[in-house]
Amino acid sequence: MTRYVALYLRISEDKTGRVEGVKAQERWGRAYAGRTWPGLPVKVFADNDISASNGDRRPAYEALREALAGGEVAHVWAVEQSRLERREVEWFRLAAELDAAGITELHTNRDGIVRVRDEIAGIKAVLNAAEVRKLRERVTDKMAEIAAEGRPAGGSVFGYRAGVDDGGGKTLVIVEEQAAIIREVADWLLAGWSPARITETLRDCGVVGVVRRRVRDAAGEVVKDAEGRAVRRDSRLTTSAVKSMVTNPVVAGLRVHKGHTVPAVWSAILDRDVWDAVRDRLTAVRTVEGRDGRTREVSPIQRHTGRRYLLTGGTARCGICDMPLVCVERQIRSHRKPYYQCHPNRGGKGCVGIVGDPLEAHVVGVLLDELDKPEFLAALAADDHTQRRDEITTALRGIDAQRNDLAAMWSAQEMTADEWRTARHGLTQSEQRLRAELAEVPPPMSRVDPRQIRAAWPAMNLDERRETISTYVERVTVKRAKPGTAGFDEGRVDIEWQTR
């Protein structure tokens, strides 16, 4: 495609009421183009309608922006800069789009050559570069986004197969048994299960990866069948495949095109709220501005306690002085082993000590046995924190919505850049406060079906195991050793349950 010189013409009225028609402007523009870029084709974009600068509809202007985004334009000319765009913010946006299209200069008859980058340097004083980039991406992708119409991209997606709708258009059709797995994965994640653990559970149920791999022989050659086609085998389900099952916009009935999201033509498997919440848990790593003004990535759920043992942090306590036991590595015979003790560092008096591994194994064993009993399950304390968690999550989502509203207001010139920044700063502070609070709310372990814990235990990580224990165990009291006993004595250990 040969790129062309774009002449942007707009009828306008000058201060004296004199109308400058587009025909005259076209003559000036063609003359300029002929002198400056001899031989290059010229295309005219003319808005032949006098209208105010606020909210005016300018089809040719929009067409020019689309042509810029499409890489069709080599040079741009207008009789003067304000003819192209007189609104300051919009001009900055257009300057960014020109720059993105590789057009570094705007040629005019009255303002000379306007160097676009200089203008962008100006906007950088107001906004940071990332904002400019986002703005630019948002705008230039708009047309492509509409073109996408929410039709599916190629490729296989777990939960769907390719299909055709009533109108003959491409769509996706839900595969019910896969959709059921997706919904289950979402439930488990929201109940606090780790992706690794969910993957393990699904593998045990015979779920395999979406991709079917080619089989290779011992020499590394692809094995082929009688018709010469590669023989394929199931692939092992991976944790990242499980994550993408539930975070993929496709399952929420969304079509994403170059970072923009449009409603898709197919049906969703997960409700938008559920999908949002799952992504909050798994992928919503966002850049936020810290108190120090620096930006950093945050993931909403950062629950690593940094603890190394199951019963520390107040669960295991001294049966004599009631202080929390600490656990340290201690030389026992020829091995270093975890050892829980009533330690002066935590206010204890050294009253009791007990070898860690058998203590932990005992508590876990009793807990798993109890979880098998209907009467124990019936007496479990309810999760008192669900409501608070939901409130915080809703508030966080509200902050995101407000951010978008602010950006829209700013872009519509309903507020100044200073006001915008101040408002955003306020939102950032609220967000930090909410995220900190969310991290303090106990995780929703009791929403996990307790009957599944035994099967899931081997695949749980330490934090998850600690969470499980603190959900069901109120405290573990360790009494003094009876003189003369050797080895682990479970009679020294009392377990109190979190029952209502």
Ligand SMILES: [Zn+2]
């Ligand atoms: Zn003690």
